[in-house]
Amino acid sequence: MTQMKKTRILTALILSATMGLTACGGGDSSKETSNKEKSSDGEKVLKTYFSDTPQTLNPHTTADNYELLLDMSATLYREVWDEETGAKTYVASLADGDPVCNDDEHKVWTIKVKDGYTFADGTEINAETVEYSIKMLNDPKLANRNVNATNFENGDAYLKGECDWEEVGFQAVDENTLEVTYAKNYEPESEKDVKDLFCFVGTALVKPELYESCLNEDKTECSYGSSLETFMASALYEPTSLIQGQYLELTRRTDGKAPLEDVFTPDKVEYQAITDANTIVQMFEKGELDAVVANQPAYDEYDGARYVYTIDNYGIYLNSETPTCTALKDVNLRYALYWGLDRETVVKAVYPTALPSAYMYVPFSTMPDPADKDNKTVVYHDTKEAKAIRMDGHEVTQEGYDPDLAKEYFDKAYQANGNQKITIQAIYADSSDVTKTWAEAIQSAYQDLFGEDKIAIELQATPSAIIYEEIARDKMNYDMCLSCGWGNTYDAPWNNTNWVYSGPYVYNTQYCVIADDNLAAQWDDLFYKCAMYDYRWDAQKKLEATAKMEEILYNDCSFIPAYSGGSRYFFSEKITPLMDEGDPELKFCLMQAKFN
Incomplete structure (x- = not known):
């Protein structure tokens, strides 16, 4: 697809599902497997699975x-x-x-x-x-x-x-x-x-x-x-x-x-x-499959794992327009929640194969190199433009955890709320025990940091279909949503129509929100300059605009990024993939794997 199309739709809910391993995915061998030989007639046979x-x-x-x-x-x-x-x-x-x-x-x-x-x-x-x-x-x-x-x-x-x-x-x-x-x-x-x-x-x-x-x-x-x-x-x-x-x-x-x-x-x-995760792993260990995704905790200690991360940025939606928690209108509370999330601890405790990140654009985002845009790329977050971004004057990092700064912002918001306890209703998908564990981990993290006498995160399990309805931009019937995220165009991070408010690239249903009208207008202006107008052919201008657009998301802070999803792969001794870490789209390219 070209960059001028609506290429990435919102991934709004975290759903529990067993993913198939098609022949464009993989990792290295873990424990010994007997599946090392080619078929008896010398054929290179790749044995894999899908859902x-x-x-x-x-x-x-x-x-x-x-x-x-x-x-x-x-x-x-x-x-x-x-x-x-x-x-x-x-x-x-x-x-x-x-x-x-x-x-x-x-x-x-x-x-x-x-x-x-x-x-x-x-x-x-x-x-x-x-x-x-x-x-x-x-x-x-x-x-x-x-x-x-x-x-x-x-x-x-x-x-x-x-x-x-x-x-x-x-x-x-x-x-x-x-x-x-x-x-x-x-x-x-x-x-x-x-x-x-x-x-x-x-x-x-x-x-x-x-x-x-x-x-x-x-x-x-x-x-x-x-x-x-x-x-x-x-x-x-x-x-x-x-x-x-x-x-x-x-x-x-x-x-x-x-x-x-x-x-x-x-x-x-x-x-x-095959859909049962345990069956898949058992077949791999018997040599009946050449590659496997094994995200279960039982395989945390296995050697030889290789990882691939998704382009989705999962985290927390905050609704500054909610009538049930007016404190969320105060950007200081939103800043407190951003800096107060210990992603490395909380994410890894619930999703051990995920990639914790406080970046609005996923950590592995790239951009065309302005010096040679047709042939080279740069890691976006390594550029001076990205490094210059400030969130209310503070440098942003992938870790994004500063409990002291979080408490400073929270105290401001608490005082503005008349020194009254802040109560936030937090909806999460009722699709699995994992989504419940995630919600409870977020609840504990914030209440422990700011004090249960000052803040209460009240959890509400909600069917996924209902969450889609409640968080839609034209309804906005929630305080906080813990089962949400949005898809990144990781090789052109500016190109994300989820945040657009006007013009031909608005979806029929939008979920992502920029609370400040002026910031929303600035976002749209930069997006359309990159997509259709002034910056379209200028890689340097696009890079500068990308950084400004990310800075808008930080300073509005209606979304708190937490992690990109990840999968852990193991391979039989029969094949060797071409890369150590998988590509978000191509995974491990099993169809190009070397047969040993």
């Missing part, structure tokens, strides 16, 4: 298992791990080289499609195949989930049925050439942005003849990918066995006509659908 088999193999409609589908359906570009640089990179998949910009406004781009690639049944792939796939992705009658036509000239009009496809800015000029004309304000900043859009699963190929046969009579529904018989692979792996709800097998193509043969390593991948 369920894909609901569909149609890239136009899928809502999950993106990386898994990309292993079967090819895109123009693919995001992979570069072992040499130790970073993510985009490589040409169906494309023949990098996209080429044809004008100074970055509006018109050319992408070449490489000769020689075919679907698994031998049907040729060319630029017209790509155009057909993008056209059907954006067909107004089908209303597919993963549409992307708004990026292209006249794309929005096409989705509304107001023009023909031939007027849309995505056309095959000949069998090897695509011309992409972007809509105003959607022009990509660089080649990287073009590749990012065309590595998204929604842009993956469908086989035209098969797709057409799967359309219903009025062409409003399509059954493509609903079974192995209604799907045709175009990438390196084809599905050779599927038992819904139980098992999926991918087999590497050997016809020499699939992209990325030199990138991915397994000959076969066996997925089992």
Whole structure:
């Protein structure tokens, strides 16, 4: 997706769930495992798991298992791990080289499609195949989930049925050439942005003849990918066995006509659908799985763990507009709660695999390096712009715990409240014992620090669906919410529409709040300068704006960051992942793992 789209939606609730380990995730071995040998015929077989088999193999409609589908359906570009640089990179998949910009406004781009690639049944792939796939992705009658036509000239009009496809800015000029004309304000900043859009699963190929046969009579529904018989692979792996709800097998193509043969390593991948965490670990220890997520306390002391952290920033929402706790209108109370949270102690006690952080933007956030924005990045929090941020005059750190400063702010708020006890109703998701433990830990931390005679955090278990309703910006019926957070665009931290109050990037339902109207207006001004106007092409200005936007969040303090979610991985001795710490999106790239 491009930076001009609404790319990251709010992750508002902490829900207890067992996550599947798709073939783009991993870590190192823990205790000894017998799963060291290849299969008897020398095949490199990767044995892994997920929570369920894909609901569909149609890239136009899928809502999950993106990386898994990309292993079967090819895109123009693919995001992979570069072992040499130790970073993510985009490589040409169906494309023949990098996209080429044809004008100074970055509006018109050319992408070449490489000769020689075919679907698994031998049907040729060319630029017209790509155009057909993008056209059907954006067909107004089908209303597919993963549409992307708004990026292209006249794309929005096409989705509304107001023009023909031939007027849309995505056309095959000949069998090897695509011309992409972007809509105003959607022009990509660089080649990287073009590749990012065309590595998204929604842009993956469908086989035209098969797709057409799967359309219903009025062409409003399509059954493509609903079974192995209604799907045709175009990438390196084809599905050779599927038992819904139980098992999926991918087999590497050997016809020499699939992209990325030199990138991915397994000959076969066996997925089992497993949801019980203990069963997963037991299978790993028996050598029946090559990688496992083991977050249970029983595995805290195992050797060889590797970690990956999510882009979500979990913490505490504070409602300064609540009529039931007027003390929260006082920013001094919000500051006290920010500085008074001992994240390292509280978070690790409840979520031992998480990454404690008081930063508004996750600790591993990056930005394009202003000195070479197309090829290099910088760690955002290491920049002088980020280091210059002050919260009411105080330096911010990842630890973010200063009990003495917290007490100073609390005393001010307490006095402003007429030296009366402050009572805060705190809602939390009733989805698991862990969310209750987290709520109780927050309650104890604040009451112990400020004194139970001066503050009371009253906990209220609440269904998750109700929490969504109560914390919505147009309702705001809560004092404090302990089961909440928001998703970061960690490689462009300014690009977060959760905090926007005006303009075209406002969601139908917003949750994040900036209490101060002036600060909210400043945020919007900086966001739109980065997204559409003054700073769009200027990496240095974007970096400066990013720091100002983060500083706004600190000084308004309607959200108290606490941690990013984390997962602990272990690996069999059969494989070695390419990285020591997983990437937030690519995890450990098991499809690129080395077979020992």
